Amino acid sequence: MLSFDPARLSERDNYKFLIGSIIPRPIAFVTTRSKDGVLNGAPFSYFNIVSSNPPMISLSIQRSGGNQKDTARNILESREFVVHIVDEHNVDKINQTAASLAPDESEVQLANLTPADSVKVAVPGVKEAKVRMECVLEHTLELGGEETPGCDFIIGKVVQYHIEKGIYENGRIDAEGLAAVSRLAGNHYAKIGEVFEIQRPK
Numbered sequence: 001m002l003s004f005d006p007a008r009l010s011e012r013d014n015y016k017f018l019i020g021s022i023i024p025r026p027i028a029f030v031t032t033r034s035k036d037g038v039l040n041g042a043p044f045s046y047f048n049i050v051s052s053n054p055p056m057i058s059l060s061i062q063r064s065g066g067n068q069k070d071t072a073r074n075i076l077e078s079r080e081f082v083v084h085i086v087d088e089h090n091v092d093k094i095n096q097t098a099a100s101l102a103p104d105e106s107e108v109q110l111a112n113l114t115p116a117d118s119v120k121v122a123v124p125g126v127k128e129a130k131v132r133m134e135c136v137l138e139h140t141l142e143l144g145g146e147e148t149p150g151c152d153f154i155i156g157k158v159v160q161y162h163i164e165k166g167i168y169e170n171g172r173i174d175a176e177g178l179a180a181v182s183r184l185a186g187n188h189y190a191k192i193g194e195v196f197e198i199q200r201p202k
């Protein structure tokens with residue numbers, strides 16, 4: 001075995017160690033609205049469930065050079081956002097939204113995604129996802145960094161679910177129909193592989 005102290009690794013090598021080993025990571029496509037009404041969209045793979053009762057999810061948004069990304073700033077200002085599950089059909093378009101645009105430019109427009117009205121929040125989602133969740137900001141934490149925080153950790157409470165009819169039956173979601181993709185390291189993504197079952201011990 002090799003053994004490393006993260007404090008002795010560069011920022012880049014810590015990043016590569018984490019994104020190469022914590023795999024596969026689900027990907028959220030997150031829409032937010034700026035103060036000026038620009039619809040922003042970006043993918044985030046530091047994304048997971050925090051709680052199912054009540055339903056809450058987390059996003060971790062890295063700062064670069066101490067600067068908040070548009071998504072983090074918009075969520076802190078408006079306290080709402082929409083999370084979409086990235087899948088085999090929308091991943092190409094959603095990858096385009098990771099471009100670094102100015103705050104007054106819309107990645108949703110750039111990638112030709114179609115806005116979809118929300119029910120409980122003002123920020124729209126997009127139609128090109130089989131599952132989307134309207135969220136309100138529950139909690140935020142500024143983490144890490146010697147002088148300025150290194151990331152904005154966001155916890156959102158889900159206030160409305162949307163799901164394509166054909167993949168939902170008796171409260172169960174058809175994983176094959178959803179066809180979610182995950183992020184690995186670098187430019188690598190993965191589909192759901194072979195599915196197997198194991199009985200849980202009593």
Ligand SMILES: Cc1cc2nc3c(=O)[nH]c(=O)nc-3n(C[C@H](O)[C@H](O)[C@H](O)COP(=O)(O)O)c2cc1C
Pocket residue numbers: 027040041042043044045046047060061062063069070071072095097098099100101183
């Ligand atoms: C698949 C994928 C996953 C990403 N995951 C994250 C993440 O978890 N945290 C993060 O800070 N940036 C992540 N990024 C980079 C952001 O999407 C990128 O910085 C984006 O431009 C931020 O947009 P914004 O400034 O409009 O918020 C990811 C990029 C891709 C393509």
